[in-house]
Amino acid sequence: MSYTKLNMTNEEYSEYVKEKEKTSPIVKDCLIAFLVGGLICIIGQLIFDIFEKQYGFSFKNASTYTTISLIFIGALLTALRVYSKIGDKAGAGSIIPITGFSNSIVSSAIEHKTEGVVMGIGANMFKVAGPVLVYGVCSSMIIGFIYWLIKLF
Amino acid sequence: MKIGEQTLVFEKKPKILNTASIVGPKESEGPLSIFFDHKIEDELFGEESFEKAESKFTQAAIDALLTKAPLDKYMVDCIFAGDLLNQCIATGYAIRDSNIPLFGLYGACSTFVEALILASSFVNAGYYKRCIATASSHFGSAERQFRLPLQQGSQRTPTQQWTVTGAGAALVTHNNDRYKSPVVTHATVGKIVDMGIKDVANMGAAMAPAAFDTILTHLEDTKRKADYYDLIITGDLGKMGSEILIELLQAKGINISTNHNDCGMLIYDLVSQDMHAGGSGCACCATVFSGYVYDLLKSKKIKNVLLVATGALMSPVSLGQGESIPSIAHAVAIETEV
Amino acid sequence: MDVLMIYLRVFFTGGIICLIGQILIDKTKLTPARILVVFVVTGAILTSIGIYQHIIDFGKAGASVPISGFGYALAKGVITEVDKHGFLGIFTGGLVATAAGVAAAIFFGYFAALFSKPHIK
Incomplete structure (x- = not known):
């Protein structure tokens, strides 16, 4: 612990700060997150319906095309500097949908462009989204392994 | 001379002969706008990256200070300067072509006062006659070093602060000048x-x-x-x-x-x-x-x-x-x- | 089923998932990267125990568009592949199922970066 003239322990101080802290306006935040998140999912459903019903793709292919389309939209809006503005208001509403995954990749890539196309864009693209892939793939493998074990017996 | 626990007294009363400030677009729209010497509308300041822009801000603040003083560059004995970036690159590159000795400082957001204290100390001790104390920061470069990518759509919390884009510089001189200035x-x-x-x-x-x-x-x-x-x-x-x-x-x-x-x-x-x-x-x-x-x-x-x-x-x-x-x-x- | 009803379900499911995320952000101060990780892993686990499939059946895109749907795709993929190829499926399953999305994100990310420059919000 550092020396200070303050007669408070770290715990007392952090309690004091917590009490003072004006927490995020949680009701408003949640409402916007709900609306924006719901809206993005509706757009996803619309795209899916168009692919499935209008173009007659199979369920699986239509889903894949939907994912690709949403990722494209997320990337485009990020490049057009719109996504960060949405995110400032919508919070989780624009982080959680797959467009947010795309946003985190594109924003990291743009950010590090100044350090070159290989070590800048190439190495930094997954700075934020990398953990998603790491944890996603690892958990899927653990699930697969357990499933394989269960099937053995 | 040191008094009490941590305080220095400057008996020779070094002068702050002049100051200069330069800010980015957000600060220009703020309530203190009229007090800044230069207001830059482009956050990249015509450069390719935020780091280069920050260097240019420091450079411009020093140039503005020398013009306002007015003082020739070779009259400055030393610069005390720092910024927020790793290895203080904004400062290093800004001073690169100036041909003035440099003390590079890191005190995070306290850097400017750290520079002022050191400049005053050296002047008070009589080692230097004229020193510049300066510090810079840039929203773009600070954000990418300390937080998330700029285009990442994340929310700012109510207690979060916005890094100021700009640079300020002060000229600290020995107290024989005829101009009356704050000491x-x-x-x-x-x-x-x-x-x-x-x-x-x-x-x-x-x-x-x-x-x-x-x-x-x-x-x-x-x-x-x-x-x-x-x-x-x-x-x-x-x-x-x-x-x-x-x-x-x-x-x-x-x-x-x-x-x-x-x-x-x-x-x-x-x-x-x-x-x-x-x-x-x-x-x-x-x-x-x-x-x-x-x-x-x-x-x-x-x-x-x-x-x-x-x-x-x-x-x-x-x-x-x-x-x-x-x-x-x-x-x-x-x-x-x- | 009535189209409007489907869309309402999609909206509701997607909205609720994001709302949970927002509560996590406001209450625990998790960074976006951590929120995404939590949702992917949760999605995968809920899929493996058979719950997420029900959410997908109910909410459709409302459950597949959020990043937990990515976890669903990973977990479902690995189970299908293990069924088909046995042990090898553990390694191929997750990524095979999500390959298109990951490839698209890399490709679009790369080109978006080439054509734009860093900018303040």
Whole structure:
């Protein structure tokens, strides 16, 4: 612990700060997150319906095309500097949908462009989204392994 | 000479002969706009990257200072400068072509006052006649070093602060010049204070105890009352940090609620500019002092000021390793010459 | 089923998932990267114990568009592949199922970066 003239322990101080802290306006935040998140999912459903019903793709292919389309939209809006503005208001509403995954990749890539196309864009693209892939793939493998074990017996 | 625990007295009273400030677009829209010497509309300042832009801000602040003084470059003995970036690159590249000796400093957002104290000390000791103290920060470069990519759509919390884009510079000279200028009389060098706060989105709360400690020590060392100063101005505690500072001092029987202000709260209109808790960064204190506070002193609207700059000395690495935020505050007392 | 009803369900499911995320952000101060990780892993686990499939059946895109749907795709993929190829499926399953999305994100990310420059919000 550092020396200070303050007669408070770290715990007392952090309690004091917590009490003072004006927490995020949680009701408003949640409402916007709900609306924006719901809206993005509706757009996803619309795209899916168009692919499935209008173009007659199979369920699986239509889903894949939907994912690709949403990722494209997320990337485009990020490049057009719109996504960060949405995110400032919508919070989780624009982080959680797959467009947010795309946003985190594109924003990291743009950010590090100044350090070159290989070590800048190439190495930094997954700075934020990398953990998603790491944890996603690892958990899927653990699930697969357990499933394989269960099937053995 | 050192008095009390941590305070230096400058008997020779080094002068702050002149100051210069240069700011980016957001700061130009703020309430202090008219006090800044140069306002740049382009946050990249015509450069390719934010880091290069920040260097150019430092360079432009020094150039503006030399023009305003007016002073030839070779008359400057030394520059005391720093910024927020790793290895202080903004400063290093800004001074590269100047042919002036440099002390590169890192004190996070307290850098400007650290530079002022050191420049005053060297001048007071008689080693140097004219020194420049300067510091810079840039929203773009700071954000990418300390937080998330700029285009990442994430929310800013109410206690979060906005890094000021710009640079401020002050010319500290020995006291034989005929021009009347504000003089540096005392400096209190801060200690690291860490109350275990880990939330980078609430730097004000992490740094307030450091400011508290330094101000209290300063008043004890100089045997002054808080109302001795017309203005006690903190660097970048923001709204939250300022409230905490006032309350902590109140508990010790010191009332600064009437003469305290915070550079971070002055530089932006917190509500209309949607700045949450206020401004931060080296340039916050540097530009507000060089622009606004220095003007108040010059025009004799106030006769003395205690400038307390606070710095949070963490890095993304230390935070990743679960460390809390160590903070520091340096104070410098500046008076108008009678 | 009535189209409007489907869309209402999509909206509701997607909205609720994001709302949970928002509560996590406001209450625990998790960074976006951590929120995404939590949702992916949760999605995968809920799929493996058979719950997420029900959410997908009910909410359709409302459950597949959020990043937990990515976890669903990973977990479902690995189970299908293990059924088909046995042990090898553990390694191929997750990525095979999500390959298109990951490839698209890399490709679009790369080109978006080539054509734009860093900018403040």
